Amino acid sequence: MRKYILKRIGISLLTVFVLATVVFFLARLMPGGPFSDPKISATARENLAHYYGFDKPLIEQYFTYLGNLLHGNFGYSTKYPGQTVNALLASSFPYSADLGLRALCFAISFGLVFGVMSALNRGNGIDLFFVIVAVIGTSVPDFIMGAILQHFFGYKWGLLPIAQYKDITYTILPSVGLGFYTMASVSRIMRASMLEVVQQDYIKTARAKGVSNFRITWKHQIRNAIMPVITILGPIVASVLTGTFVIESVFAIPGMGKYYVESVQNNDYSMILGMTVFYGAFLVFCNMIVDILYGLIDPRIRISK
């Protein structure tokens, strides 16, 4: 087990390192430097380059950059002087984390319940309803889902606030919009897995022993069927967290994703790169946790990997 965990940590660290390196060199490849504005005089440009350390050799810049990252310094904006990635993250990350967690809770709990109900009612109207919800859910991109929810619940029927993020009523629409796709895929996987488990011999054994239907469903079927859902938790976390990008812009939530998209639209390269490293490292970390948890839950994984 220790070997497995160490290996996972090793791969994750390597991934973050590769990401940071790629980001650094891509930044140097980008068309137009940060001070290419023709209005800036040559001397001013030199001074600026000196101030930000761009006149030093590339290798030295690279090591300074890595050192900064190790100290948790993710960079600064070259467009808006004085603004740093760290300050932005400190103000915006809590919103994104809150939204992401809510969406994950919604997606996983509703997905599991829908999948189980669908499988237990196999073939009848209830099953058909949940299958259709799942099929539609997996074919709508999340920003369109968000906009549609906004249009109906917020604007036409006036049930819930359209945008911003203040109290719990504000959080419902963005969480549902963000989590819907994931909810649908969890429900599909859970349904398939439930139907597969019900054919297993141990279910027959339990039935033959006279275990009650309720107990079979709870203790044998659902517990075993949940494994494939846990396998895809890593990708799920990643997709929900990247989904915050657009959902936050749709609902005007002051989270990381909204600022990220704004930096992209403002061509604020240094800001984008700093946030990318943070964001990537965070996702790699989440994935690592999920992988380790999975190894803890299912011993077969540790051996096969």
Place this chain on the structure above:
Amino acid sequence: MTEETKAAAVGALTDEDFAVVGKNLEQMESISRPILTFWQEVWRRIRKNKVAYFSLLLLTLYALLAIFAPMLSRYGFDDQDAYAMRQGLSATHWLGTDSLGRDLWVRVWMGARVSLSIGLTAALINSVIGTVIGGFCGYYGGKLDMLIMRLIDVIYGIPSLIVCILVMIVLGSGVKSLIVAMVITGWAGSCRFTRGEVLRLKEQEFVLAARVMGEPVFSIIVRELIPNIMGLLITNLAMAIPGAIFQEAFLSYIGLGIAPPQASWGVLAKEGTKMLKIAPHMLYVPAFFICTTVLALNQLGNGLRDAFDPRLRGME
């Protein structure tokens, strides 16, 4: 049936009833049903699967409309008309107009050209690269395989959207950069998949037979192994296109994908979300086409999987 009637029935039979008819060797060996090749069999199963067949027809229709609709319409995709802004669905503008008075019917199909071709090309290039590299890695194994697998671990670790965003920033927006961005991250999945399948198949007897007969390695991979996983590869291809369409929509939405006035479904949906309150059809029209296409591709993928391997039928 009582004992008596049984006895009576047996009694009614005489020895003559058991005469040897003789055997016709030719008849015994002849095949009574028409011979179907593997692909004919697959096609027959697809035809029988109503949902998959309907999806295939719908996708073909979309593809044809994407090719011909913009040519046959009297509006250009960037013709603006200040007197017909944000109109709903009507006889003159079938799907209405956008906020610059451009005809949405034409723009949707121009967008389909971009979105569908990006989806198809990216998925196709990914699976070709992935299959070749994965095939060789799986067959040879060894240090290079180890190295490539670690590389794939790293690529998997970084969320593909982040890589896409970085690549798009460096290369600038446009169809080509979108495809490049998707290929950089996308090949890893099909590579890992092919490698696994090749590892599974290469120990089987038909590969051994080919080796004994002195078939070169390249030909073993291309002629023996890949045809055996072709079905799964095609299924994966159909399943990968929706991902690429979503990705294009996402990147265009945050302003990195396709730049207006060029249309893609992502661009149209983005313009639609801005005008949702005033002209909801501007979102619902592209949303309808994105969703039905992805839906059809997913259903077709399911149908293909069942058609290639009927044992998997009913799994989800």
